[in-house]
Structures are given as structure tokens and as C-alpha cells.
Amino acid sequence: xxxxxxxxxxxxxxxxxxxxxxxxxxxxxxxxxxxxxxxxxxxxxxxxxxxxxxxxxxxxxxxxxxxxxxxxxxxxxxxxxxxxxxxxxxxxxxxxxxxxxxxxxxxxxxxxxxxxxxxxxxxxxxxxxxxxxxxxxxxxxxxxxxxxxxxxxxxxxxxxxxxxxxxxxxxxxxxxxxxxxxxxxxxxxxxxxxxxxxxxxxxxxxxxxxxxxxxxxxxxxxxxxxxxxxxxxxxxxxxxxxxxxxxxxxxxxxxxxxxxxxxxxxxxxxxxxxxxxxxxxxxxxxxxxxxxxxxxxxxxxxxxxxxxxxxxxxxxxxxxxxxxxxxxxxxxxxxxxxxxxxxxxxxxxxxxxxxxxxxxxxxxxxxxxxxxxxxxxxxxxxxxxxxxxxxxxxxxxxxxxxxxxxxxxxxxxxxxxxxxxxxxxxxxxxxx
Amino acid sequence: xxxxxxxxxxxxxxxxxxxxxxxxxxxxxxxxxxxxxxxxxxxxxxxxxxxxxxxxxxxxxxxxxxxxxxxxxxxxxxxxxxxxxxxxxxxxxxxxxxxxxxxxxxxxxxxxxxxxxxxxxxxxxxxxxxxxxxxxxxxxxxxxxxxxxxxxxxxxxxxxxxxxxxxxxxxxxxxxxxxxxxxxxxxxxxxxxxxxxxxxxxxxxxxxxxxxxxxxxxxxxxxxxxxxxxxxxxxxxxxxxxxxxxxxxxxxxxxxxxxxxxxxxxxxxxxxxxxxxxxxxxxxxxxxxxxxxxxxxxxxxxxxxxxxxxxxxxxxxxxxxxxxxxxxxxxx
Numbered sequence: 010x011x012x013x014x015x016x017x018x019x020x021x022x023x024x025x026x027x028x029x030x031x032x033x034x035x036x037x038x039x040x041x042x043x044x045x046x047x048x049x050x051x052x053x054x055x056x057x058x059x060x061x062x063x064x065x066x067x068x069x070x071x072x073x074x075x076x077x078x079x080x081x082x083x084x085x086x087x088x089x090x091x092x093x094x095x096x097x098x099x100x101x102x103x104x105x106x107x108x109x110x111x112x113x114x115x116x117x118x119x120x121x122x123x124x125x126x127x128x129x130x131x132x133x134x135x136x137x138x139x140x141x142x143x144x145x146x147x148x149x150x151x152x153x154x155x156x157x158x159x160x161x162x163x164x165x166x167x168x169x170x171x172x173x174x175x176x177x178x179x180x181x182x183x184x185x186x187x188x189x190x191x192x193x194x195x196x197x198x199x200x201x202x203x204x205x206x207x208x209x210x211x212x213x214x215x216x217x218x219x220x221x222x223x224x225x226x227x228x229x230x231x232x233x234x235x236x237x238x239x240x241x242x243x244x245x246x247x248x249x250x251x252x253x254x255x256x257x258x259x260x261x262x263x264x265x266x267x268x269x270x271x272x273x274x275x276x277x278x279x280x281x282x283x284x285x286x287x288x289x290x291x292x293x294x295x296x297x298x299x300x301x302x303x304x305x306x307x308x309x310x311x312x313x314x315x316x317x318x319x320x321x322x323x324x325x326x327x328x329x330x331x332x333x334x335x336x337x338x339x340x341x342x343x344x345x346x347x348x349x350x351x352x353x354x355x356x357x358x359x360x361x362x363x364x365x366x367x368x369x370x371x372x373x374x375x376x377x378x379x380x381x382x383x384x385x386x387x388x389x390x391x392x393x394x395x396x397x398x399x400x401x402x403x404x405x406x407x408x409x410x411x412x413x414x415x416x417x418x419x420x421x422x423x424x425x426x427x428x429x430x431x432x433x434x435x436x437x438x439x440x441x
Numbered sequence: 442x443x444x445x446x447x448x449x450x451x452x453x454x455x456x457x458x459x460x461x462x463x464x465x466x467x468x469x470x471x472x473x474x475x476x477x478x479x480x481x482x483x484x485x486x487x488x489x490x491x492x493x494x495x496x497x498x499x500x501x502x503x504x505x506x507x508x509x510x511x512x513x514x515x516x517x518x519x520x521x522x523x524x525x526x527x528x529x530x531x532x533x534x535x536x537x538x539x540x541x542x543x544x545x546x547x548x549x550x551x552x553x554x555x556x557x558x559x560x561x562x563x564x565x566x567x568x569x570x571x572x573x574x575x576x577x578x579x580x581x582x583x584x585x586x587x588x589x590x591x592x593x594x595x596x597x598x599x600x601x602x603x604x605x606x607x608x609x610x611x612x613x614x615x616x617x618x619x620x621x622x623x624x625x626x627x628x629x630x631x632x633x634x635x636x637x638x639x640x641x642x643x644x645x646x647x648x649x650x651x652x653x654x655x656x657x658x659x660x661x662x663x664x665x666x667x668x669x670x671x672x673x674x675x676x677x678x679x680x681x682x683x684x685x686x687x688x689x690x691x692x693x694x695x696x697x698x699x700x701x702x703x704x705x706x707x708x709x710x711x712x713x714x715x716x717x718x719x720x721x722x723x724x725x726x727x728x729x730x731x732x733x734x735x736x737x738x739x740x741x742x743x744x745x746x747x748x749x750x751x752x753x754x755x756x757x758x759x760x761x762x763x764x765x766x767x768x769x770x771x772x773x
Contacts, residue, residue, distance in 0.1 A: 203658030
């Protein structure tokens with residue numbers, strides 16, 4: 010897009026007041042009340058839509074390199090843009106594992122070439138995510154990694170986690186901890202409880218998550234290193250996080266839309282689209298997730314977007330892989346199940362997808378103000394729509410929310426001043 | 442209360458099935474009505490009477506093709522199904538995992554689709570994964586699926602044969618009765634099917650066993666958990682001892698078979714705690730001297746071998762029911 014573009018008739022995400030902005034050269038050049046943006050070479054009539062800083066997802070699996078059949082940087086970021094995201098942080102459990110600075114550079118380069126949003130690589134904590142030897146964390150940070158994680162392969166050795174937290178300190182980057190005691194998980198495939206007992210499926214106790222959360226909180230105290238607790242699902246984890254914050258420890262935590270929307274009842278009759286790790290938990294855990302969000306104990310939201318092939322999920326329950334896609338339903342699940350019932354204001358909900366995650370990883374700030382990168386999202390918080398997984402931009406169709414009626418939709422996304430997504434129906438509206 | 446999930450439609454993913462209304466399948470006893478259970482038991486009882494008399498030499502399943510697909514070892518269930526199929530005049534074939542093409546990398550679903558494409562009407566399937574019977578019923582468009590044991594989930598023909606045995610022992614009266622199920626509930630598909638069937642028919646179920654082998658949340662199935670075998674058996678109208686797999690010791694779930702036998706085994710002293718007419722059941726194969734004492738297995742209260750005979754009668758009834766339903770449902 011060349012020349013100055015003006016977006017008029019929007020409403021500011023924090024105040025709800027009429028708002029407009031002008032974009033040029035990848036940045037916002039003017040923003041404010043009607044009249045502030047001035048004239049543009051091209052104009053977009055937002056028709057009363059809410060404009061927010063671009064959403065950020067700190068926890069996605071783009072599957073590239075090695076898993077291109079399931080997702081690529083191109084398709085994953087395309088899905089991200091459709092979900093209103095202007096930046097994602099991608100997990101290193103690819104093939105090969107991102108434990109070498111060359112791969113960090115490769116992802117960054119590939120994202121520039123093919124991406125529809127900014128991509129921030131997360132590098133492995135240990136070589137091959139095997140938990141045995143430290144990766145070159147400093148070189149990885151220098152190459153552009155924004156955090157370290159052995160996501161999917163928890164660092165079982167407390168000693169190794171301690172040393173990683175210490176060694177990473179000069180980088181200032183967090184370690185994203187996938188909290189799961191593998192000995193307690195055993196061969197479990199869903200939450201341990203009445204549903205698993207009825208289905209005859211081996212359970213994963215909530216304690217498998219909580220004991221590791223508590224361990225890593227103690228290690229944060231011991232080392233002073235930043236522990237970021239990934240995809241928290243269990244009531245006890247939020248108690249531990251609350252306690253860690255009270256103690257003033259450098260601990261942050263995230264949760265995902267499926268944990269505040271569903272319980273293990275959603276597994277129903279072996280629905281592999283309700284199988285993820287950590288698993289959907291009991292009703293009391295779901296209530297605890299919502300309570301922790303309301304209280305501000307949860308630092309940010311993430312999707313844990315984990316695309317899998319149709320054939321992989323079309324297997325008997327205990328053979329199907331863990332994980333669901335989330336980028337294209339995240340905001341709507343937030344608005345439908347947190348804002349609509351009154352747990353959060355719209356502004357706070359959006360903050361947990363924008364400013365909050367940027368703070369957690371120390372990413373550059375994005376604001377709706379002159380000088381900021383032009384990364385923003387237009388959304389209609391009241392629009393009702395029906396999820397149609399067959400039309401997802403991600404390669405994954407593995408969602409438990411297909412055909413759900415949700416409230417709130419992303420209409421358009423700008424990243425670096427480029428339009429990276431625009432809803433067809435909205436684009437074709439006569440006003441435009 | 443997850444009210445918000447109730448306002449949304451149920452998930453409809455690759456692995457889900459809405460409970461199969463079709464009676465060309467027998468996937469489990471969960472969700473079956475009292476009337477359905479009694480209808481099967483009535484039909485099974487007629488076969489049972491024939492087995493005690495002139496034998497079954499029927500052609501009721503003539504023209505029906507059945508494939509017994511066993512992805513897990515089994516002797517008694519497989520032989521029992523094969524005998525039932527043969528006695529009703531069905532064409533039947535069997536294979537086990539050792540000679541199946543899944544060993545060559547073919548998916549389970551493709552293997553069963555191949556079988557279905559050979560115009561097989563009914564598939565009797567045993568598999569180590571819970572939910573496989575429902576999975577196949579969802580993905581096979583014409584064959585009926587009979588669950589012969591799916592992981593730790595259900596073993597409905599075993600559950601039905603247990604009901605048939607108990608109906609005879611209890612003279613048709615399920616209400617007001619109580620059964621104790623003792624042992625490894627966590628890994629037992631036999632227990633789950635029995636629990637569902639008995640609860641629907643009005644029988645109280647008490648379970649007892651090492652806490653490592655009782656799944657958390659078991660009470661949701663409508664059973665009472667007892668701390669000791671003595672308490673569970675006292676005044677019960679039957680006791681069912683479950684088979685103890687040796688691998689439970691390797692998994693660190695139990696200390697030793699001798700301790701198990703002492704604390705949880707069904708012995709002659711404990712049998713005296715039952716009601717005077719109370720019976721002793723075991724789904725087999727028995728570990729004599731572990732979960733059941735040899736003198737109890739062979740004693741006057743034991744109905745263990747009657748259960749096996751009832752199994753053939755029940756499988757005749759189930760095959761007939763599923764074949765009849767399939768003939769009505771599937772248009773060629």
C-alpha cells in the first residue's frame with residue numbers, strides 16, 4: 010500500500026470514543042478524535058468497529074521446519090492475521106528442534122518473506138529439547154529468540170531447570186515452562202476424574218501440572234530467573250501463581266481459551282478434538298481459571314495453537330496426538346465466554362491479548378498513537394457468527410469449536426501498515 | 442456448572458460420535474434401557490435352554506457374514522463368538538493382530554474398511570484402545586460393530602452374560618440385590634459393563650480393591666466404594682472377582698500377589714459373608730490362589746463355568762439382534 014491511508018469511523022478499544030488514524034510507511038502517523046487523521050490517499054470506513062492494538066499470541070506451533078504437512082509459517086501466520094494477531098511467538102518443538110541460532114535466523118527470514126504477521130521465535134532450553142545439555146541460550150538470544158522453552162518436553166531435571174534459569178539471566182529472556190511431571194502423567198490421555206473413569210481412558214492428574222508449577226516457582230526464587238508458566242489449566246496452578254506473585258517472585262503465567270470454555274466433559278465419547286495437553290479439566294478448574302483471570306493473576310492469554318493432520322486426529326483416542334488449533338477462534342471465545350458474561354471488560358480482555366503479552370516477553374510496544382508501528386485490529390465485539398473449520402486459514406481442522414455460534418469477530422488486521430486480513434463480507438459491504 | 446458450554450452445540454470432531462441409536466451395533470451397556478437389556482436376556486435365555494437340551498442348530502444367521510477382528514489376545518471370547526456364529530449358520534472368519542495388515546502399517550480404519558468392502562455384515566472387534574468400537578461404528582458406513590472388549594472401557598457381551606448368570610441365580614429379581622465387584626476396576630472393561638447393566642436393572646454395586654486400582658471419580662458411575670473386601674461382601678448377593686494382571690506389579694501398582702491374595706482375594710471365609718444364596722463369579726481366565734482361592738472357584742457357590750455357557754447364549758442373542766437391525770437399516 011503506497012501513500013497515506015486513513016481509517017475513519019472507528020471506536021477506540023479502551024475508551025469506546027470515536028477514533029481515526031492515518032498510516033504511512035508502516036507506521037501510524039496521526040491518530041485521535043475525528044479530524045485528527047487528516048486526508049489520505051485511500052480511506053477505509055470502519056463503520057463503528059472497535060480498533061485495538063494488534064493481538065499477540067505468545068504460544069503457537071507453526072510446525073516449520075519439518076512439519077509442513079500440518080502447518081507452515083505462511084499458513085500459520087495467515088490464520089493469525091485472520092484471528093486479529095499481528096505477532097506470534099512460535100515454539101521450537103519442530104524437526105529439527107530450534108536449538109541453534111541458524112534456525113532462529115531462518116525462521117525470522119522466512120517470516121519476513123512469507124509471513125502475514127510478525128514472528129518471534131522461541132528457542133529450545135536444552136539441545137534437542139532432551140533435557141540433558143544447555144542450548145547456546147546467549148547466541149540464540151542474540152539471533153533474535155524472545156524466550157526459551159522445551160514446550161512439549163518438560164525439563165524433568167530440577168537441576169537442569171535451575172541452571173537454565175541462571176544461565177539465561179544475562180539475556181533477560183523468560184523460560185516458558187511446560188509444566189508436567191512425566192512420571193505422574195504416565196500413559197494418561199485426558200484429565201483424571203469421573204469422565205476418564207467412565208470412558209476407561211487413563212487419566213492425567215491435575216497434580217502432574219501443579220507439582221511442576223510449584224517446583225519452578227521455587228527455582229525462580231532460588232535463581233531470580235524469569236519463569237513464565239505455559240498454558241495453565243489446573244486450579245492448583247493458579248493458587249501457586251497467586252502465591253508466587255504475593256512473594257514478589259519473577260513468575261508470570263498464561264492460559265488458553267479452551268480452559269475457560271470447556272471441561273473434560275467435552276471429550277464426550279472420545280472426541281480427539283477435545284484432546285490437548287494439558288487436558289481439559291474439571292468444572293472447578295474451569296471456574297478457577299476464570300477467577301484467576303478476573304483477579305489479574307493470569308498475565309496473558311495464548312492459544313497453544315497446535316495444528317494436526319486430519320488423519321492424525323482420526324484415530325482411536327489414545328493414539329491421536331494432543332493439541333487443537335486456536336488462532337481463528339481465540340478472540341471470539343474471549344468475547345463470548347469472558348466479556349459477554351461480565352467477567353472482563355472489553356478493554357481488559359483486549360489488553361490480555363495485546364499489551365499484557367508484550368510486557369511478559371518484553372516485545373516492542375505497539376500503541377494507537379503517532380510513531381507506533383501500524384499493527385492494529387478492527388473488530389466487531391457484538392457480531393454473531395458460526396465457526397466453520399472447513400474455512401480456516403490454518404491447515405489444521407482440529408478444533409472442538411466447529412459449528413459453535415460465537416460473538417465477536419475480527420474484521421480486518423493491519424501489520425506494519427499492510428492489510429493482512431479483511432473479512433470478505435465486511436470488505437464487500439456497500440459502505441466500503 | 443459449565444453453563445456456557447451448554448449454550449453451545451456439542452463438539453462434533455473426528456473422534457466423536459453421538460451415541461449410536463442404531464442397534465446394528467453393540468458398543469457398550471452404558472445408555473441401554475432396561476427394556477433393551479431384558480429383551481436381549483430373554484432371547485439369550487431361550488438359547489441357553491437349547492444349549493442344555495437339544496443344542497443350537499439354527500440357520501437364523503444364514504447368509505450373514507461375520508468377521509471376528511481381534512487386535513488383542515483372547516481365547517474364550519473369540520471361541521465363544523465363533524461357536525455362536527457357527528451354531529446360527531453364519532459365514533464367519535477370524536483374524537488376530539499377529540496376522541493382520543495393521544502390522545504392515547495399514548491403519549486400523551483401513552483394515553476394517555477392507556473387511557467391510559468384502560461385504561461383511563457384522564464385525565466383532567477386540568482392541569486395546571478404549572473407544573475403538575464406537576470409533577469404528579462411526580466410520581464404517583454399513584457393517585454392524587459388536588464390541589468384544591475395547592481397552593478398559595467396556596465388554597458388553599461379558600456384561601450381558603454376567604446379567605444372564607445372575608438372573609438365573611437370583612430367580613429373575615435384580616431389584617433390591619447387591620453385588621460386590623472386587624479387584625482391578627481401573628483396568629477392567631468387565632467391571633464397567635457389569636456396573637452399567639446392573640445399575641439399570643436396579644442392583645446396587647459395591648466395589649472394593651487396592652486404591653491404586655480404583656479409578657478416581659468412580660462413584661460417578663453410581664457405585665459405592667468399600668474400604669475392605671469383607672465390608673463389600675457382607676450381605677451381598679454375589680461377588681465378582683476380577684482378574685489380576687501380573688503387569689500391575691511391574692507398574693508399581695501392587696506389592697505382591699501374595700499380599701493381594703491375603704487382603705483382596707476371595708477365599709472360603711469371605712464367601713461365608715455373602716447372603717446364603719449368594720454366588721461367586723469370575724470373568725476368567727482365573728489366577729487361582731490370587732484373586733480367587735481354588736476351593737472357592739470349584740466350590741458350590743461358584744458359577745464361573747455357568748458364566749461361560751451363558752456367554753455362548755448371550756452372543757447368539759446379540760448376533761441375531763445386530764444382524765436383524767442391520768438388515769432393516771442398511772439398504773444395499
